[in-house]
Amino acid sequence: MRTRKITALLLSATILSTLGLTGCGSGSTGSQTTGGTASEGAKTDTQAQAQTASGGATELTFWNLSTRQNAIEPIVAEFNQANPDIHVTVSFFNTDGIKDACKVAASSNTLPSMWFNWGGSLGGFYVENGLTYDLTEYAQANAWENIYSAAALELCTLHGQLSGYPTSFNALDMYYRKDIFEKYGIAVPATFEEFEAACATLKENGITPISTAGLKGWHVMRFVELLIEHYAGAELHDELNNMTASWDNEAVVKALAKYQEFCDKGYFPPGFITADPDDTRMAMVMGTTAMDVQGPWYDGQIIQDGVDVNLFGTFPFPSGGSNRISAFAEMVQFNKNLSEAELAAAMKFMDFYYNDEHVETYSEYFNLPLPKNGAEAPAGQPNVMDILNTANTNGTFTITDQAFPTEVADALFDAQDALANNQTTPEEAAKSIQTAIEAYKNK
Amino acid sequence: MNKENKKEKVDLGAWLFLVPAGVIYLSVIIVPVFYSLYISLFSWNGIGDMKFVGLGNYGNLFANDPVFFIALKNNLIWIFLTLLVTMTVALGLALILNMQFRGRTFFRGFFYFPCVIAPIAVAIIWRWIYNPTVGFVNEFFKILGINYVQSWISDPKVSLYAVFAASLWQAVGQPMILFLAGLQSVSVDILEAAVIDGAGPVKKFFYITVPSMKETFVIVIATLVVAAMKVFDVVQGLTAGGPNNATQMMSTYMYSQTFQYNNVGRGTAIACVMVVMMMVVIVPYVSFTAKD
Numbered sequence: 001m002r003t004r005k006i007t008a009l010l011l012s013a014t015i016l017s018t019l020g021l022t023g024c025g026s027g028s029t030g031s032q033t034t035g036g037t038a039s040e041g042a043k044t045d046t047q048a049q050a051q052t053a054s055g056g057a058t059e060l061t062f063w064n065l066s067t068r069q070n071a072i073e074p075i076v077a078e079f080n081q082a083n084p085d086i087h088v089t090v091s092f093f094n095t096d097g098i099k100d101a102c103k104v105a106a107s108s109n110t111l112p113s114m115w116f117n118w119g120g121s122l123g124g125f126y127v128e129n130g131l132t133y134d135l136t137e138y139a140q141a142n143a144w145e146n147i148y149s150a151a152a153l154e155l156c157t158l159h160g161q162l163s164g165y166p167t168s169f170n171a172l173d174m175y176y177r178k179d180i181f182e183k184y185g186i187a188v189p190a191t192f193e194e195f196e197a198a199c200a201t202l203k204e205n206g207i208t209p210i211s212t213a214g215l216k217g218w219h220v221m222r223f224v225e226l227l228i229e230h231y232a233g234a235e236l237h238d239e240l241n242n243m244t245a246s247w248d249n250e251a252v253v254k255a256l257a258k259y260q261e262f263c264d265k266g267y268f269p270p271g272f273i274t275a276d277p278d279d280t281r282m283a284m285v286m287g288t289t290a291m292d293v294q295g296p297w298y299d300g301q302i303i304q305d306g307v308d309v310n311l312f313g314t315f316p317f318p319s320g321g322s323n324r325i326s327a328f329a330e331m332v333q334f335n336k337n338l339s340e341a342e343l344a345a346a347m348k349f350m351d352f353y354y355n356d357e358h359v360e361t362y363s364e365y366f367n368l369p370l371p372k373n374g375a376e377a378p379a380g381q382p383n384v385m386d387i388l389n390t391a392n393t394n395g396t397f398t399i400t401d402q403a404f405p406t407e408v409a410d411a412l413f414d415a416q417d418a419l420a421n422n423q424t425t426p427e428e429a430a431k432s433i434q435t436a437i438e439a440y441k442n443k
Numbered sequence: 444m445n446k447e448n449k450k451e452k453v454d455l456g457a458w459l460f461l462v463p464a465g466v467i468y469l470s471v472i473i474v475p476v477f478y479s480l481y482i483s484l485f486s487w488n489g490i491g492d493m494k495f496v497g498l499g500n501y502g503n504l505f506a507n508d509p510v511f512f513i514a515l516k517n518n519l520i521w522i523f524l525t526l527l528v529t530m531t532v533a534l535g536l537a538l539i540l541n542m543q544f545r546g547r548t549f550f551r552g553f554f555y556f557p558c559v560i561a562p563i564a565v566a567i568i569w570r571w572i573y574n575p576t577v578g579f580v581n582e583f584f585k586i587l588g589i590n591y592v593q594s595w596i597s598d599p600k601v602s603l604y605a606v607f608a609a610s611l612w613q614a615v616g617q618p619m620i621l622f623l624a625g626l627q628s629v630s631v632d633i634l635e636a637a638v639i640d641g642a643g644p645v646k647k648f649f650y651i652t653v654p655s656m657k658e659t660f661v662i663v664i665a666t667l668v669v670a671a672m673k674v675f676d677v678v679q680g681l682t683a684g685g686p687n688n689a690t691q692m693m694s695t696y697m698y699s700q701t702f703q704y705n706n707v708g709r710g711t712a713i714a715c716v717m718v719v720m721m722m723v724v725i726v727p728y729v730s731f732t733a734k735d
């Protein structure tokens with residue numbers, strides 16, 4: 001009997017100590033590509049602070065997009081080998097997956113040391129809640145104003161603090177298949193009417209004019225916001241994005257009506273409302289669609305696909321006025337809990353990641369040119385400088401899903417779905433968006 | 444005296460063996476459940492200060508939130524379809540696969556196989572099956588000469604049922620296996636006696652097989668109801684609750700409220716409502732069937 005008690009005690013102690021050692025604090029030693037939800041997020045350290053592992057290496061965790069995995073993995077491996085006192089562990093997520101994963105991590109105080117993020121409301125959430133390292137002093141001490149472009153630094157400054165290491169400045173333009181346009185005698189549209197005529201010609205010839213996918217709403221939003229820019233004009237559009245003007249107005253109704261008209265005319269792929277945005281490029285490459293609203297990274301992705309990038313050109317959507325296009329910044333944010341030594345290690349890694357050699361070797365995996373003063377245009381990516389020149393010449397507006405808080409953006413996405421399926425009218429849709437704005441403000 | 448000492452030692456040993464499981468159960472299930480209930484009484488973004496609102500989150504859900512009612516309705520439809528369709532198909536497959544025929548083992552594995560695929564992979568597979576342009580379903584109609592094109596998951600009228608069909612493909616395996624196991628407990632002697640007495644296949648099924656499998660039905664129904672209540676992965680992967688909330692479920696809505704909008708209090712309130720709904724259905728059913 002005594003033996004049974006001792007056995008029970010030993011077994012209980014073993015199991016409990018095993019639980020304690022392998023409990024939810026373990027980190028990963030590799031990287032994995034994940035799906036679209038935070039529940040499938042990669043294995044990482046649950047504590048974002050760097051830890052000293054055996055051998056004294058400073059451990060850093062880094063979350064980034066799976067579209068860059070082929071570049072980041074070898075760069076990280078090279079860095080770890082060259083810097084035995086620092087060890088970076090990277091994990092990958094898709095576009096929506098990283099948004100969810102970071103939110104989940106923020107709620108459980110398990111953000112990594114560094115993570116990819118966008119500007120606007122997406123990155124601003126972490127700043128508002130005191131989760132990011134304020135790089136303002138670091139930037140001043142290291143003369144970042146001489147290194148990075150003013151526009152990029154401005155877009156990375158959220159709620160009064162420089163909240164991330166600028167990694168790209170992006171603008172969205174209308175990519176189009178030059179060969180398809182040529183085949184059907186379509187000139188690059190300079191007015192909205194010419195754009196509509198181009199869509200009609202493409203549709204007549206069996207080509208779906210615009211490749212888009214609405215699974216999470218933001219890709220369709222890229223086109224809808226261009227219609228809003230067209231009907232509202234620059235000033236009102238900015239006020240709409242700042243939520244200082246009501247969305248229940250004639251310009252918005254006209255824009256939504258035009259979007260619904262495009263849906264009814266079949267100018268978007270069948271079933272686009274629940275299609276995955278990662279698949280829009282497939283239709284463009286196959287030539288079943290002719291246009292897609294995308295940013296400078298598209299050239300790199302086309303090259304990764306092994307397709308001739310010279311088949312593609314870009315033009316600014318003819319919204320009127322100066323034909324502004326939407327823009328946003330990308331950055332890497334740092335965990336507020338990093339010590340000075342850990343921050344130094346993280347910056348060393350980021351500078352290594354973005355050095356000239358890696359940019360040249362893995363150019364299709366970077367959004368080029370980098371947001372640095374005097375950055376060179378990437379070779380072999382002809383549309384990148386066109387887009388950035390358009391942004392500089394025509395001007396930009398903040399992309400809507402970064403101007404809006406998430407729940408307001410979702411109200412817009414729901415309206416997009418409802419209009420596409422004729423479940424609502426443009427008037428009701430505009431009202432529903434304004435209702436969401438007011439509910440958010442009264443929260 | 445010796446018998447009493449022996450009983451005492453056995454109990455202590457038993458309790459000690461239960462400690463590890465108890466620690467896991469408390470830390471992973473009991474404490475989080477009560478903590479969730481606690482959070483649901485607050486307005487909280489998951490990071491900042493918590494503001495006590497009492498039953499305000501519940502009030503807002505039932506009085507001011509049309510999307511919540513859409514999700515609730517969709518979940519009830521899903522539960523109904525699960526009990527009607529999934530259980531029927533699983534039972535049907537089990538009955539067929541319980542017969543003796545060549546290749547029976549292969550087909551048992553064949554129909555169980557989708558069950559082991561990750562739900563998100565199921566969503567990806569079925570997204571392509573439902574693709575309106577190149578998907579299997581529409582192409583199959585074309586081959587048959589049927590002039591019917593449907594956008595399936597993009598059409599709010601059919602999207603919920605399309606997503607359910609994808610889920611059915613995956614979900615039918617597990618109850619099928621449970622029913623197969625239950626069928627082994629049906630007495631062959633009683634079935635033979637029924638045949639001798641002139642009972643046909645239908646009467647044998649309803650008067651002998653089904654009553655004999657009562658415990659199996661309890662387990663299958665309880666697990667199916669719980670699974671239907673908390674369905675998430677395949678919906679999130681296929682439609683993310685769209686188009687325009689047509690496939691929004693309580694779990695996906697809870698997820699978006701909690702992790703996308705940072706309305707943690709409201710999200711946990713939805714979770715608590717889900718638990719209550721499950722208990723309301725399962726507890727009386729299990730109690731009623733356990734009486735016998």
